[in-house]
Amino acid sequence: MTVKVLVAYATKNGSTAEIARTITEVLREEGLEAELRPVADVGELQEYDAVVLGSPLYKGQWHKDARRFAKRRREELAQRPVWLFSSGPLDASASERNIPPVPSVRRLLIEIHAKEHATFGGCLTEDARSWAARMIVKAGHGGDFRDVKQISAWAQHVGVTLRGGAAPRREER
Ligand SMILES: Cc1cc2nc3c(=O)[nH]c(=O)nc-3n(C[C@H](O)[C@H](O)[C@H](O)COP(=O)(O)O)c2cc1C
Known part of the structure; x- marks a missing residue:
């Protein structure tokens, strides 16, 4: 039976959506049925x-859409294997070392018994939506720090873990 995975994301300027797309493509290459959705468009989790x-x-902290989603869906999330990721650092740090989740995401991770969390480098360019973002870019702190190799390797690891047949939904154990 094919494992069906939901890849849900929040984004403001679009770069996290692209990370989520890369993860989805890698999961498909790994033979899983992966569905990509913004958190606001996610229906029942039962089918995943x-x-x-x-x-x-x-x-x-996480974007408000993701916080809201996690809060409202935490019971459903706790019933299936979940992997979390954050995107953000506007430097090479996320490629160089393992950056732990921020406190609120760490609490979520514990609460829903998430498998793992990864932090990926972020992206901020001059077409960013907010004034604050454009100021950061103007001050020379923007750029694209997403590491496709790192993201793909992580997604592959998730795919291999799921393909390994481990982790059926908790309610079915
Ligand atoms: C106002 C502002 C605040 C930010 N705060 C953080 C932060 O606290 N930690 C972090 O790692 N990155 C921070 N970032 C960087 C963003 O997380 C990064 O640009 C990310 O890739 C944006 O994702 P999006 O394109 O999906 O919206 C901040 C960016 C802006 C514009």
């Missing part, structure tokens, strides 16, 4: 065997 949930960091 596993979830990958990601959000950009803004001022030390």
